[in-house]
Amino acid sequence: MLTTFSILIDGLVYAAYLFIVAVGLTLIFGVMKILNVAHGSFYTFGAYGAATAIGIYFDRGLPAAGGFLLMAVSAMVLGLAIGLILERCVIRLVYGRDEVVMVLVTYAAFLILEDVVILVWGPGSYATYQPLLAAGNTEVGELILSNYDLGLIVVAALLAAASYWALKFTRYGRLLTAVIFDRETAAAFGINVTAVYTITFVIGAMLGALGGAIMAPKIAVTLGIGVEVIVLAFAVVAIGGMGSIEGALIGALIVGICRAAAVHLVPQLELFVIYGVMALVLMIRPYGLFVRAQPRRI
Amino acid sequence: MFNRGSSLGRALETFWLLVSLLGVAVIPARAQNAPSPATTVKLGIVSFLTGPAAAPFGIPGRNGAEVMIEAMNAGKVPAPFNKVGFGGSNVEAKYIDETGSAANVVTEFRNLVQRDQVDAVIGYVSSGNCLAVTPVAEELKAITVFYDCGTPRIFEEKPRAYVFRVSPQSTMDNVAAARYLLAKKPDVTSYSGINQNYAWGQDSWRDFTGTMQVLAPKVTVDKSLFPKLFAGEYGAEISTLLTSRSQVLHTSFYDGDLEAFLYQEQARALDKRMTILATTAEAAMWRLRDKMPDGTLIGARGPNGPLAPDTEFNRWFKRIYTDRYNIPPTYPAYQMAMSLLGLKLAYEKAKKGDAKPTSDEVAAAFKGIEFESPSGMVKLAIGDGHQGITETAYGTYRFNKEKNEPEIVDIMRFPAECVNPPAGVTADDWIKDGMKGAKC
Numbered sequence: 001m002l003t004t005f006s007i008l009i010d011g012l013v014y015a016a017y018l019f020i021v022a023v024g025l026t027l028i029f030g031v032m033k034i035l036n037v038a039h040g041s042f043y044t045f046g047a048y049g050a051a052t053a054i055g056i057y058f059d060r061g062l063p064a065a066g067g068f069l070l071m072a073v074s075a076m077v078l079g080l081a082i083g084l085i086l087e088r089c090v091i092r093l094v095y096g097r098d099e100v101v102m103v104l105v106t107y108a109a110f111l112i113l114e115d116v117v118i119l120v121w122g123p124g125s126y127a128t129y130q131p132l133l134a135a136g137n138t139e140v141g142e143l144i145l146s147n148y149d150l151g152l153i154v155v156a157a158l159l160a161a162a163s164y165w166a167l168k169f170t171r172y173g174r175l176l177t178a179v180i181f182d183r184e185t186a187a188a189f190g191i192n193v194t195a196v197y198t199i200t201f202v203i204g205a206m207l208g209a210l211g212g213a214i215m216a217p218k219i220a221v222t223l224g225i226g227v228e229v230i231v232l233a234f235a236v237v238a239i240g241g242m243g244s245i246e247g248a249l250i251g252a253l254i255v256g257i258c259r260a261a262a263v264h265l266v267p268q269l270e271l272f273v274i275y276g277v278m279a280l281v282l283m284i285r286p287y288g289l290f291v292r293a294q295p296r297r298i
Numbered sequence: 299m300f301n302r303g304s305s306l307g308r309a310l311e312t313f314w315l316l317v318s319l320l321g322v323a324v325i326p327a328r329a330q331n332a333p334s335p336a337t338t339v340k341l342g343i344v345s346f347l348t349g350p351a352a353a354p355f356g357i358p359g360r361n362g363a364e365v366m367i368e369a370m371n372a373g374k375v376p377a378p379f380n381k382v383g384f385g386g387s388n389v390e391a392k393y394i395d396e397t398g399s400a401a402n403v404v405t406e407f408r409n410l411v412q413r414d415q416v417d418a419v420i421g422y423v424s425s426g427n428c429l430a431v432t433p434v435a436e437e438l439k440a441i442t443v444f445y446d447c448g449t450p451r452i453f454e455e456k457p458r459a460y461v462f463r464v465s466p467q468s469t470m471d472n473v474a475a476a477r478y479l480l481a482k483k484p485d486v487t488s489y490s491g492i493n494q495n496y497a498w499g500q501d502s503w504r505d506f507t508g509t510m511q512v513l514a515p516k517v518t519v520d521k522s523l524f525p526k527l528f529a530g531e532y533g534a535e536i537s538t539l540l541t542s543r544s545q546v547l548h549t550s551f552y553d554g555d556l557e558a559f560l561y562q563e564q565a566r567a568l569d570k571r572m573t574i575l576a577t578t579a580e581a582a583m584w585r586l587r588d589k590m591p592d593g594t595l596i597g598a599r600g601p602n603g604p605l606a607p608d609t610e611f612n613r614w615f616k617r618i619y620t621d622r623y624n625i626p627p628t629y630p631a632y633q634m635a636m637s638l639l640g641l642k643l644a645y646e647k648a649k650k651g652d653a654k655p656t657s658d659e660v661a662a663a664f665k666g667i668e669f670e671s672p673s674g675m676v677k678l679a680i681g682d683g684h685q686g687i688t689e690t691a692y693g694t695y696r697f698n699k700e701k702n703e704p705e706i707v708d709i710m711r712f713p714a715e716c717v718n719p720p721a722g723v724t725a726d727d728w729i730k731d732g733m734k735g736a737k738c
Contacts, residue, residue, distance in 0.1 A: 218558060
């Protein structure tokens with residue numbers, strides 16, 4: 001019973017972290033048909049930005065609650081700035097090109113941004129544990145849960161609900177859905193597709209940065225964290241289906257629960273299980289769980 | 299002179315082209331082996347300068363190299379190392395970042411040896427990179443000294459001619475860890491492990507569990523966890539350990555993984571339930587400070603840092619490093635220092651007159667060398683005289699609130715022959731065979 005409960009909670013925590021990172025990636029792909037490798041850089045910038053903000057804030061002995069808010073705001077601001085610069089100066093120049101070209105361009109952007117991180121923050125790592133430890137913990141039987149992790153689940157759930165509501169019940173969401181479904185027809189109806197692209201890319205960047213900010217207190221913020229997370233995010237998006245937000249949610253849950261189960265029950269399978277699940281899903285549903293095969297225009 | 303259009307003409311052109319190409323290939327090779335005037339000794343220093351391993355390992359290692367090379371060039375290293383540079387020749391270092399795939403690392407190694415014509419390479423933190431570079435170093439006949447990687451496999455797989463490692467291998471860390479644990483917690487009944495899933499983590503766990511099986515066969519292994527290298531998120535692992543019955547947790551985690559794990563486990567009070575035995579944690583203690591749990595059993599990959607012997611040589615090294623970088627040296631800096639000292643000694647032993655010794659001469663002089671370092675006595679006693687052994691030490695971590703600095707207490711020292719396999723025996727076989735011949 002305790003093991004089952006542990007697997008569920010650990011799975012939800014891991015899924016929450018993956019969903020927050022993957023939702024931005026899948027949104028960008030769904031609207032713009034760009035597999036954005038630079039999404040890992042948004043995560044990295046978010047983490048570094050949060051580390052800097054937390055360092056300054058907590059050194060002044062201010063209340064912990066403000067630190068959480070500052071963390072999120074600083075990351076979103078960085079994500080907004082970098083997303084806007086990247087979309088306007090780089091991505092916009094290659095709209096409509098072959099998908100492989102888009103991947104290469106975003107990969108080049110990722111490499112450049114990794115070096116920008118070194119220029120700004122140096123090669124060392126940053127510890128930013130204060131929000132994690134300030135949040136305290138909750139005992140459930142033999143298990144001690146971090147309140148920060150429980151909060152992460154709540155944030156991810158709110159984000160999922162907000163994304164669903166925004167897409168289904170707001171004007172912008174309906175415009176986005178139209179562009180996702182058929183860009184040319186949407187343009188023919190007078191939708192400013194370029195503006196939709198820019199807004200979508202920036203929102204995706206902000207979500208990626210938010211993911212980094214949220215994880216910063218749990219990890220050592222250092223170079224390379226973007227690479228690790230982008231591989232996992234791709235796996236989640238592939239399972240759920242590129243461009244599907246509900247797919248990202250379900251994909252994150254599947255990966256989170258399977259990984260937690262492996263760690264608890266068969267630790268030797270932990271490395272393999274995420275990609276094994278991905279391979280299994282793609283064998284049955286090659287476009288992911290929530291995306292059907294699309295006819296290809298010739 | 300002849301008609302180039304004719305078949306004879308084309309054959310002669312091809313012949314001369316081949317001869318000139320052979321000459322271009324032969325002359326540098328001969329130059330590498332032929333003695334040349336010893337004006338400057340060029341060293342390639344390879345370490346993690348960016349990435350997750352930079353802050354705890356790569357940069358202290360690089361700093362150790364900088365400060366030691368400066369002292370060598372000024373002739374300020376204590377005797378018998380007080381000759382200027384290497385044998386009177388100034389040492390010039392080229393620093394290379396170890397970050398990247400094994401293929402990148404090997405390419406950079408080739409560049410150092412073939413393009414930059416360095417006289418020797420000292421470097422490498424990652425055991426994977428050491429294993430990748432070894433055959434290339436042998437192929438190029440390039441003197442290579444590994445300074446931080448710990449895998450015992452380098453000299454166990456086959457004999458080496460040009461590759462050396464002055465600093466001890468990881469077997470020593472884990473054999474001593476087991477001995478220290480049983481000395482301090484003789485009533486332990488069960489333990490678990492969390493180690494990174496690659497050569498270093500797997501070897502560390504293998505050596506630790508093997509030693510525990512020999513010294514305390516009734517103590518059982520509960521959980522063996524191997525998360526991915528640089529995974530960063532350990533929630534499920536911590537839950538697994540919280541629900542286990544272990545009293546001790548062995549980990550060879552280092553840098554970002556160790557820090558992330560300690561932050562996450564403290565948020566869930568795992569260290570209140572079990573004692574953590576961290577074989578490499580000395581490298582992180584100055585960064586973690588009061589965030590490393592009191593009572594952590596801590597190693598320093600040998601007698602380094604606070605575990606180093608209190609000798610004049612150690613005090614000198616600590617002083618020049620701290621004066622320069624405002625932080626005491628940690629074990630990667632000590633390992634780099636002993637690697638440089640060993641190479642300097644071998645170079646000076648091999649050098650005859652003014653000419654630079656050849657790689658073969660340096661290798662012959664390096665084999666089996668023995669000397670005093672800031673970490674104490676070092677002997678290249680195993681791996682056919684290519685692998686160093688030293689004594690080692692373990693202690694218990696405590697953050698001294700009055701002095702506001704970390705310290706290690708309850709230190710126990712283990713002689714080199716107590717925790718290292720004898721010559722001619724692999725680490726795994728030695729442990730499985732009950733560590734015969736160990737002199738404790």
